[in-house]
Amino acid sequence: MDIVLQQLLNAVALGGTYALLALGLAIVFSVMGLINFAHGELMTATGYGIFFGIAAGFPFILSLGMGVGLAVVLALSMERVAFRPIRRASPTIMLLTSFAVSTILHTLMQNLISARPKPIPIPDMLAGAVTIGAHQIGTIQVLSIVIAAVSLIGLTLFFRATLLGIGMRAAAEDFDVARLMGLNANRVIAVAFAISGVLAGIAGILWLFQRGSVDPLMGFVPVLKAFIAVVLGGMGSLVGAVAGGFILGVVEVLLRAFLPDALISYRDAISLSIVIAILYFYPDGIIPRRENIR
Amino acid sequence: MFRKSLNLGVATLGLAMMLGGPAHAEETFKLGFLGGLTGYLAPYDQPSLDGLTFGVDEINKAGGLQGKYKIELVSRDMRSETAESAVIAQELAGAGVNFLVVPCDVDPAVAAGQISAAAGIPTMSSCASTPTLPGIVGEYMFSNYTADNLQAAALGDYAMKQGYKNAFVMLSKDTPYTQKLPEYFVEVFKKKGGSIAGIIEYKMGQQDFAAEVTKIKGLSPAPDVIMTSAYEPDFPAFIKALRAAGITTPVLGSDGIDSPTTLALGDVAEGVVFTNAGFATEGSALAKFFADYKAAKGKEPETLYVATGYDIVKVLDAAVGASQGKLDGKSLRDAVDGLENVAVATGTMTYKGMNRVPLRTVALNKVTGGARALVELVTPAAADVPAAQ
Amino acid sequence: MLEVHDLRVSYGPIQAVRGVSFSVAKGEIVALLGANGAGKSSILKAFMGIAPRSAGRISFAGEAVERADTASIVRRGLTLVPEGRRVFSQLSVLENLKIGAAANRQLRGRTLENCERMYALFPKLAERRDQLAGSLSGGEQQMLAIARALMSEPRMLLLDEPSLGLAPNVVDQIFDFLKALQKQDIALLIVEQNAETALDIAARGLVLAQGRIGKEGASAALRADEELQRLYLGAG
Numbered sequence: 023m024d025i026v027l028q029q030l031l032n033a034v035a036l037g038g039t040y041a042l043l044a045l046g047l048a049i050v051f052s053v054m055g056l057i058n059f060a061h062g063e064l065m066t067a068t069g070y071g072i073f074f075g076i077a078a079g080f081p082f083i084l085s086l087g088m089g090v091g092l093a094v095v096l097a098l099s100m101e102r103v104a105f106r107p108i109r110r111a112s113p114t115i116m117l118l119t120s121f122a123v124s125t126i127l128h129t130l131m132q133n134l135i136s137a138r139p140k141p142i143p144i145p146d147m148l149a150g151a152v153t154i155g156a157h158q159i160g161t162i163q164v165l166s167i168v169i170a171a172v173s174l175i176g177l178t179l180f181f182r183a184t185l186l187g188i189g190m191r192a193a194a195e196d197f198d199v200a201r202l203m204g205l206n207a208n209r210v211i212a213v214a215f216a217i218s219g220v221l222a223g224i225a226g227i228l229w230l231f232q233r234g235s236v237d238p239l240m241g242f243v244p245v246l247k248a249f250i251a252v253v254l255g256g257m258g259s260l261v262g263a264v265a266g267g268f269i270l271g272v273v274e275v276l277l278r279a280f281l282p283d284a285l286i287s288y289r290d291a292i293s294l295s296i297v298i299a300i301l302y303f304y305p306d307g308i309i310p311r312r313e314n315i316r
Numbered sequence: 317m318f319r320k321s322l323n324l325g326v327a328t329l330g331l332a333m334m335l336g337g338p339a340h341a342e343e344t345f346k347l348g349f350l351g352g353l354t355g356y357l358a359p360y361d362q363p364s365l366d367g368l369t370f371g372v373d374e375i376n377k378a379g380g381l382q383g384k385y386k387i388e389l390v391s392r393d394m395r396s397e398t399a400e401s402a403v404i405a406q407e408l409a410g411a412g413v414n415f416l417v418v419p420c421d422v423d424p425a426v427a428a429g430q431i432s433a434a435a436g437i438p439t440m441s442s443c444a445s446t447p448t449l450p451g452i453v454g455e456y457m458f459s460n461y462t463a464d465n466l467q468a469a470a471l472g473d474y475a476m477k478q479g480y481k482n483a484f485v486m487l488s489k490d491t492p493y494t495q496k497l498p499e500y501f502v503e504v505f506k507k508k509g510g511s512i513a514g515i516i517e518y519k520m521g522q523q524d525f526a527a528e529v530t531k532i533k534g535l536s537p538a539p540d541v542i543m544t545s546a547y548e549p550d551f552p553a554f555i556k557a558l559r560a561a562g563i564t565t566p567v568l569g570s571d572g573i574d575s576p577t578t579l580a581l582g583d584v585a586e587g588v589v590f591t592n593a594g595f596a597t598e599g600s601a602l603a604k605f606f607a608d609y610k611a612a613k614g615k616e617p618e619t620l621y622v623a624t625g626y627d628i629v630k631v632l633d634a635a636v637g638a639s640q641g642k643l644d645g646k647s648l649r650d651a652v653d654g655l656e657n658v659a660v661a662t663g664t665m666t667y668k669g670m671n672r673v674p675l676r677t678v679a680l681n682k683v684t685g686g687a688r689a690l691v692e693l694v695t696p697a698a699a700d701v702p703a704a705q
Numbered sequence: 706m707l708e709v710h711d712l713r714v715s716y717g718p719i720q721a722v723r724g725v726s727f728s729v730a731k732g733e734i735v736a737l738l739g740a741n742g743a744g745k746s747s748i749l750k751a752f753m754g755i756a757p758r759s760a761g762r763i764s765f766a767g768e769a770v771e772r773a774d775t776a777s778i779v780r781r782g783l784t785l786v787p788e789g790r791r792v793f794s795q796l797s798v799l800e801n802l803k804i805g806a807a808a809n810r811q812l813r814g815r816t817l818e819n820c821e822r823m824y825a826l827f828p829k830l831a832e833r834r835d836q837l838a839g840s841l842s843g844g845e846q847q848m849l850a851i852a853r854a855l856m857s858e859p860r861m862l863l864l865d866e867p868s869l870g871l872a873p874n875v876v877d878q879i880f881d882f883l884k885a886l887q888k889q890d891i892a893l894l895i896v897e898q899n900a901e902t903a904l905d906i907a908a909r910g911l912v913l914a915q916g917r918i919g920k921e922g923a924s925a926a927l928r929a930d931e932e933l934q935r936l937y938l939g940a941g
């Protein structure tokens with residue numbers, strides 16, 4: 023089997039998950055200038071939604087839907103309760119608030135549900151591998167690629183073909199002028215949070231398929247990765263976030279695959295150095311949010 | 317600067333203990349617990365405290381340690397922050413605890429231990445498994461949980477008995493547990509004549525193991541067995557990717573994967589063998605503990621850390637017996653250090669001659685049809701256990 | 706059409722507008738002049754509900770709007786073409802126009818029809834309807850910004866420095882067009898530093914200095930006023 027091709031598929035699969043997460047982070051950032059570090063908790067909420075769905079005896083697919091639904095509800099509640107009152111505050115205050123939201127949710131989940139991981143049994147049919155010609159690729163990875171692609175295409179359609187979607191893009195680019203044109207700020211921001219919830223939910227499902235359990239702290243690492251992807255792509259740029267996610271995924275997997283053993287413990291340092299090097303040449307990210315010519 | 321204030325602190329503590337200590341030490345045994353009840357340690361320290369509390373309640377109902385010394389348990393959340401660990405250790409030492417249980421992780425355990433042990437309070441980590449921990453802190457520091465080198469000895473021995481000759485190892489340098497346990501295994505396995513097909517490194521939380529698995533798949537000859545101490549979420553992700561790639565090589569793991577998640581993994585985890593702190597065979601102390609716990613709380617404990625937390629009370633009971641009721645730091649410390657074959661919930665524990673890292677029963681489990689099946693209960697020979705390093 | 710009474714705007718301790726009163730009649734063109742920082746933009750933003758309105762009364766078409774939200778102000782027929790054009794550069798020309806009509810549900814049925822009207826008014830936009838707005842020239846962007854505002858079918862248009870950064874012949878084109886809007890009975894309040902050009906099409910002018918109206922009068926009178934120059938150069 024062609025190992026390079028296989029590793030490339032691996033890279034795309036991981037990159038797709040990062041892209042979904044980064045896009046969710048970027049949408050919220052673009053409309054209100056908030057890096058929502060509680061984004062990871064939306065993934066966690068998805069996990070618990072699925073867990074309780076399965077525990078209550080719902081079919082697997084329905085439980086997945088409940089997971090995503092819970093993420094959306096949580097995203098909307100976060101916006102309403104925590105972020106709306108500070109919408110006009112400084113970026114630092116917003117950032118700190120999102121940290122606080124994240125910590126409060128951790129603690130609540132640790133104390134009200136369990137600090138220990140809760141298992142999410144994944145149907146065996148998802149555990150196997152698919153053979154494509156001479157290549158074998160894990161079902162979950164195929165799913166990751168397909169689901170990420172479908173989500174991104176669906177979202178692109180939403181952004182291109184619906185008035186709400188066009189309004190979101192307008193608001194992402196220039197929130198003040200979008201409001202000036204009479205777009206409802208509350209609605210735009212709520213929709214942004216809802217979309218970020220859906221994306222975190224989908225990414226959460228892909229994540230959970232791989233890890234098989236949900237625990238209160240599970241969102242921490244992915245949200246950091248998504249943040250790196252967002253910076254890499256250009257803060258607030260939606261296309262950039264997707265590109266950043268894919269690049270990060272590809273860089274990580276390729277380093278893990280092809281770095282010599284002696285260097286492998288430095289691979290995070292190396293991948294971050296690559297990110298920094300890219301940012302050196304593209305200080306505003308790869309596809310920066312374009313400002314108007316004034 | 318820091319040193320000086322520390323000494324001053326210790327001196328004040330000493331004074332406080334002289335003044336306040338003996339008066340109530342007659343009838344109560346003040347047990348301090350500090351752990352991460354929130355934050356990253358919560359999955360370990362919460363159940364440890366749960367078991368400890370259960371044990372304290374049980375023994376207090378029976379009149380206290382040795383039927384005489386009621387335990388007064390004082391517990392504090394250090395929020396999984398190492399600095400906080402030291403601060404609370406200071407506070408609990410000031411409150412005159414006779415014995416202090418500290419967090420499950422090495423760094424905060426050392427931070428706390430350096431304060432309490434220096435104040436002459438016997439200190440024990442709830443479930444840190446790094447065997448060098450007591451040595452780092454000093455004479456008053458003890459481990460409770462099955463040490464990494466002990467599990468490695470049991471796993472190495474088992475691998476040999478299975479006839480595996482060539483082992484592949486996956487480790488992560490992120491924590492001593494994920495790094496040293498496999499390294500101890502390599503030491504044991506080689507010493508017994510096995511060879512190592514390769515060692516691969518992963519990053520904790522990396523989630524995606526496709527790249528590593530693709531590498532393993534490329535190995536020729538294929539290894540007889542794969543050993544790792546990876547745990548959630550890494551282990552499930554790893555074993556799924558491994559089996560999805562069609563690799564059927566047996567996998568050995570350690571107590572980190574002793575969790576409902578592993579059992580819920582289905583086919584991919586079938587046949588995985590792992591070590592942990594005990595197995596509830598019929599009529600065993602552990603089975604009794606589970607039953608008692610369930611009777612009191614309505615559900616079985618979520619993890620064995622509850623049982624190992626409970627074990628600490630058994631150790632204290634034996635120690636107070638050995639010290640003939642002397643509750644001062646020195647007497648207690650010496651008593652614990654000399655304990656042999658104490659019957660605890662998870663089996664037996666011996667501190668004598670072990671440099672304060674207990675020799676414990678190790679259970680080898682095999683994942684069978686979504687449940688644990690006992691392979692065997694072993695207590696590795698002290699000579700087979702690799703030196704702590 | 707628009708009546709303002711004692712409008713004040715402050716940004717924290719900074720008082721940008723300190724008690725301004727005036728009115729604009731239906732279909733009238735009024736120029737609002739003043740040096741940098743005089744508070745012109747702040748007044749326009751206050752009308753749209755996007756500046757902190759500390760005090761004063763604003764009524765539009767006979768209704769008090771000082772507490773209304775931006776969307777409802779747009780729906781009532783008052784729209785702003787912001788300073789610096791601010792078209793959505795990553796949206797196509799057509800999408801920009803659609804956003805201009807987004808505030809009012811009742812207009813949605815007419816959106817495409819209205820787009821065609823804009824293309825007729827600005828043939829250059831018609832050619833570039835699927836192009837990204839960011840790729841248009843400055844003049845074309847200004848046209849797009851005006852067309853976008855017209856998509857909401859306003860009864861009065863607020864323009865903040867429409868000539869900013871444009872070549873003289875383009876400025877003429879734009880002002881010709883603005884003048885033509887009068888035929889449709891759309892009132893205009895034009896903020897300009899380029900006083901000459903604005904007074905050319907305006908019937909009246911207001912001169913703002915340090916947040917207050919310093920002078921006001923018919924265009925011809927203002928143009929003849931020598932003090933006007935001094936006001937501009939002096940206390941900004």
Ligand SMILES: Nc1ncnc2c1ncn2[C@@H]1O[C@H](COP(=O)(O)OP(=O)(O)OP(=O)(O)O)[C@@H](O)[C@H]1O
Binds near residue numbers: 745746747
């Ligand atoms: N968002 C803001 N925060 C603080 N101060 C502001 C803000 N916007 C405007 N100001 C201040 O208010 C005063 C008036 O500003 P405004 O933009 O209304 O002036 P202007 O007449 O439009 O100037 P220009 O001709 O330069 O556009 C200035 O002193 C400006 O610095």
Ligand SMILES: [Mg+2]
Binds near residue numbers: 745746747788865
């Ligand atoms: Mg201005």
